[in-house]
Amino acid sequence: MGLRVAVFASGGGSNFEALVKNAEHYSIELLVSNRSDIGALKRAERLGIQAHVINPTTFNTQSLYIDKVIHLLKEKHINHIALAGYLAKIPSQLIAEFSGLILNIHPSLLPRFGGKGFYGKHVHHAVIEAKECVSGATVHIVDEEYDTGPILLQESIPVLEDDTPDSLALKILAIEHKIYPKSLNLIGQERVKLHNGHITILPD
Ligand code: GRF
Helix, strand or coil: CCCEEEEEECCCCHHHHHHHHCCCCCEEEEEEECCCCCHHHHHHHHHCCEEEECCHHHCCCHHHHHHHHHHHHHHCCCCEEEECCCCCCCCHHHHHHCCCCEEEEECCCCCCCCCCCCCCHHHHHHHHHCCCCEEEEEEEECCCCCCCCCEEEEEEEECCCCCCHHHHHHHHHHHHHHHHHHHHHHHHCCCEEEECCEEEECCC
């Protein structure tokens, strides 16, 4: 059946688009968003990818929300989830159901500048404040904690003296657009092995 991926996004969706456009060994079947007013939905329409808005705050109970998401994913035969700027919490039941099969992209060199509160511009502000000389992006497998799961790919860039959070964000976004599709292509080629919380990438 191959690698059938649902992307979860809450924002502009540039990673979502990069994932769609660079899919060689996987297919993006679905976009799931928790908001109805975001750029990612417009991109889905333009790219011809089915999109669903599922807002956890509109369900009476969390279990109704989880049932809805899991039902949708099963119906579309989704076997991997790629979080791409998804700002709602992923319920632990979904993490358990898709154990080792949910990826996230983070705009820093994890474990540096990860965890609660480190999202969007906050990350790049913190990197500059700390006078770091490198930063970058990380693709990792999602576990129960924020940004702590096994790391699949990372790429770094120098932080220059005149960098601002905005300039850093732009440069790192360009890296994200490379390493996120690359990660999924590696998984699609069955070259990623997860064992005891560590990832090994097999040669081509
Ligand atoms: C990216 O910087 C990603 O690392 C972070 O959220 C941002 C999403 O950007 N998790 P976009 O919506 O893909 O353009």
